[in-house]
Amino acid sequence: MLKNLRLRQKFTILLLVILLMGLSLSGFALSTLLRQNAKNDIAATGVMLMETMTSVRKYTTAQINPELKEKLEVKFLPQTVPGYSAREVFEVLRQRKGYRDFFYKEATLNPTNLRDKADNFETEIVEKFRKDSNLKELSDFRKLSGGDIFYIARPLAVSEPSCLECHSTPEAAPKSMIERYGSTNGFGWELNEIVGAQIISVPANTVINRANKSSFVIIGLVSAVFAAVILLVNIFLNSQVIRPLKHITRVAEEVSTGHMDAEFDKFGNDEIGNLAKAFKRMQLSLEMAMNRLKKSHGNTST
Structure with missing residues (x-):
C-alpha cells in the first residue's frame, strides 16, 4: 500500500502515527498527573474551608455562647452550638458558585443531634484518629451507591471545658437542650477526647472533570502544535x-x-544537490558517448 503513495503522503502518515502514539502513551501519564494536581487543588480548598469552619467554631464558643448562655435555661438556641454554627455558615458558603460541590459534616461517634451521627465508614476514620494521636489528617476516595466522593478529614476533639457543660452529663446540660434532644445521646465526653471528625467531601467526578478539562486543553494545544509541525x-x-x-x-x-x-x-x-550533480555528470557522459557513437558511425559510412 505504501508503495503506491507519494513521498509527502508517506511522511504525513509517519508523522500522524507518531502523533497518535505520542498522545496515547502520554495521555495516561498526563491524565494521572492532572488528576493528582486536581485532587491537590481541591484538597487545598477543602483544608481552607475546614480551617474556616474551625474558626467559626472557636468564635461561637468564645463570643456567641457566653452572650446567650443565660437564655438557654428558657429556650434552647442552636446558634450557641459550635457544630451548628459551622454547618450553617458552610451552607451559606455553598451558595457561592465555587463551593457548591463541597459538603461538610462533623461526624461524631456519640452526637447530641443524630444528624451528626458517624456512619460505619466515618466511624473507622474517627477510630484511626483516636488510636494515633499523631495522625492529623486523612484524605482519599470513598465509594458510595450514588457515586464516589473525595474526602478530607481531621480529628474533632473536645478542646474547651465549656463544651462539657452540654456534653458531660444530662444533669449538667441545659434543660432546654434536654427537652429538645433528650438525655440519651451526646453525653460522657471528656476534655481533649477525640469524639468525631470534621469531614469535607466533594463528588469524585468534580476531581475527574477538572482533570479531564485540563487534559483536553493540553492535548488540544499539543495537537495544534503538532499539526503546525506537520504543515x-x-x-x-x-x-x-x-x-x-x-x-x-x-x-x-x-x-x-x-x-x-x-x-x-x-x-x-x-544530498539532492549531489544527486543533481551526479545526473549532470551522467548527462555529460551520455552526451560524449553519443557524440563518439555518431562520429564512429559517420566514419564507417564514409
Whole structure:
C-alpha cells in the first residue's frame, strides 16, 4: 500500500502515527498527573474551608455562647452550638458558585443531634484518629451507591471545658437542650477526647472533570502544535525534496529521450544537490558517448 503513495503522503502518515502514539502513551501519564494536581487543588480548598469552619467554631464558643448562655435555661438556641454554627455558615458558603460541590459534616461517634451521627465508614476514620494521636489528617476516595466522593478529614476533639457543660452529663446540660434532644445521646465526653471528625467531601467526578478539562486543553494545544509541525514539514519537504526530485526526474526523462540540452538546476551541496550533480555528470557522459557513437558511425559510412 505504501508503495503506491507519494513521498509527502508517506511522511504525513509517519508523522500522524507518531502523533497518535505520542498522545496515547502520554495521555495516561498526563491524565494521572492532572488528576493528582486536581485532587491537590481541591484538597487545598477543602483544608481552607475546614480551617474556616474551625474558626467559626472557636468564635461561637468564645463570643456567641457566653452572650446567650443565660437564655438557654428558657429556650434552647442552636446558634450557641459550635457544630451548628459551622454547618450553617458552610451552607451559606455553598451558595457561592465555587463551593457548591463541597459538603461538610462533623461526624461524631456519640452526637447530641443524630444528624451528626458517624456512619460505619466515618466511624473507622474517627477510630484511626483516636488510636494515633499523631495522625492529623486523612484524605482519599470513598465509594458510595450514588457515586464516589473525595474526602478530607481531621480529628474533632473536645478542646474547651465549656463544651462539657452540654456534653458531660444530662444533669449538667441545659434543660432546654434536654427537652429538645433528650438525655440519651451526646453525653460522657471528656476534655481533649477525640469524639468525631470534621469531614469535607466533594463528588469524585468534580476531581475527574477538572482533570479531564485540563487534559483536553493540553492535548488540544499539543495537537495544534503538532499539526503546525506537520504543515511546516510538508512545506519544507515540498520545497527542499519533492520539487527538486520532480525537476530531476523530468530532466532525466528528457535526457533519456535524447534532449541533451535539458539542464539540471543547482540545488546546493546537500544530498539532492549531489544527486543533481551526479545526473549532470551522467548527462555529460551520455552526451560524449553519443557524440563518439555518431562520429564512429559517420566514419564507417564514409
